[in-house]
Amino acid sequence: MPVDGVELATPAQAGVLNPANSPAVIKTLQRAVNLTLDNQVDAIVTAPVHKGVINEAGIPFTGHTEMLAELFGTANPVMMLVAKGLRVALATTHLPLREVPDAITDELLECVITTLHHDLVDKFAIAAPRIVVTGINPHAGEGGHLGSEEIDTIIPVLERLRGAGMNLTGPVPADTAFIPAALEGTDAVLTMYHDQGLPVLKRTGFGHAVNVTLGLPIVRTSVDHGTALELAGSGRADCGSLQSAIDLAAELAIRRQHRPT
């Protein structure tokens, strides 16, 4: 197995952040993208990055998800985490909570749901995916008394896409969306923002969950955890999620190779 490294500006020290090496992180990603564009690899699996130190180096960066989307020209990538028996996708990814409601426009939601539906069919081989969509407000807005985003945006988009043949339930209140009875027969839950969906998923499968980017022309998976600087170099880091990310990437890539053209 060839190792194709990117040179660091200064020698790395385990657990110590160094903005001087941030450009190497970006170059590594670009290298990986180029390898997929040259058809030399079938999937990209990423380890966590420290987003803050990349920004400290003056490089605007909110996550691999957004950067890969930009490099592949995908307008609205979808972040989905997968753990045993549960798939949780996010309508918005890495943005301040204050900006979330304004970000959830008709166009964004329609694009995210369409991508989720499409990739569940195409990448996960689920013929007719059943997707549960949460509201954004408590009680999914309580008929407009606890917020209007459901009435103004989410319900009309769901109705439109149901008309296009998608199996969508919602908007359901997020607080009960994950109880086992509500999840029965569900292939994926679409939540509106990062910390609405991911705590539930990570409570269920942390250490073995996998982050999959939907909407890209390639397979990309990643781990479910951050950089854990306090564990770096200690020998105590758990590679379970990385192993799961590699396994899932291989499974998805093999399925793509064998799908009928």
Ligand SMILES: N[C@H](C(=O)O)[C@H](O)COP(=O)(O)O
């Ligand atoms: N939001 C993800 C998580 O909490 O697991 C992670 O930060 C993803 O980041 P990337 O877009 O860099 O994969």
